[in-house]
Amino acid sequence: MMPYFDNADMQYIFAKYTHFFHPEVEVGLSKNIKSQKTIKTINDLPDGTVIFVHTGKVISANTRTSIQIGVNKHIEPGRYGVYTNHSCEPNGVIRTKMNAFSNTATIALIASKELKKGEEVTFDYATTENFLTPEALLSKCLCGSVKCRGKIMGFNNISESQRQFLSNSGLLADHLVEQYRNFMNCSN
Numbered sequence: 001m002m003p004y005f006d007n008a009d010m011q012y013i014f015a016k017y018t019h020f021f022h023p024e025v026e027v028g029l030s031k032n033i034k035s036q037k038t039i040k041t042i043n044d045l046p047d048g049t050v051i052f053v054h055t056g057k058v059i060s061a062n063t064r065t066s067i068q069i070g071v072n073k074h075i076e077p078g079r080y081g082v083y084t085n086h087s088c089e090p091n092g093v094i095r096t097k098m099n100a101f102s103n104t105a106t107i108a109l110i111a112s113k114e115l116k117k118g119e120e121v122t123f124d125y126a127t128t129e130n131f132l133t134p135e136a137l138l139s140k141c142l143c144g145s146v147k148c149r150g151k152i153m154g155f156n157n158i159s160e161s162q163r164q165f166l167s168n169s170g171l172l173a174d175h176l177v178e179q180y181r182n183f184m185n186c187s188n
Contacts, residue, residue, distance in 0.1 A: 017053040051109040054078030087122035089145035129154040
């Protein structure tokens with residue numbers, strides 16, 4: 001796991017913000033997906049930069065724009081987060097914290113690489129979602145990466161080697177790390 005994603009850092013971010021959108025990013029048009037809006041940088045940003053934070057109610061069903069935070073637990077990503085597009089080679093990572101008492105959760109998109117001016121900020125949907133909604137599942141991926149899988153998929157739809165790579169990358173959401181670890185322990 002990358003050092004700027006440790007628990008202490010995330011606890012600080014979640015304690016400091018409930019809603020935040022970095023002043024050096026904006027919503028603009030995607031260069032890869034025609035007529036699609038995306039989050040883009042205005043200037044260069046270092047890795048570890050918090051792009052946005054959003055707190056909202058936990059819902060049980062996934063939607064086209066929701067982000068999974070646990071088994072049958074999702075959150076809508078807010079007015080900026082809905083513009084975060086998928087990439088098979090992302091430059092961002094989603095981190096989450098759930099408050100079971102209030103049935104709310106906070107999500108944060110954090111740069112996992114240095115971002116150049118004008119670059120789209122993306123995350124891999126397979127790092128948060130077990131399964132995508134039927135309309136999104138297996139839709140053609142337009143990320144343009146040399147590592148593109150060709151289709152947008154959830155964690156349970158990608159190959160075993162891709163699941164293993166993500167589980168070791170530091171990009172995978174905590175609930176999927178736990179799920180994968182339990183699966184591996186049961187299969188041994």
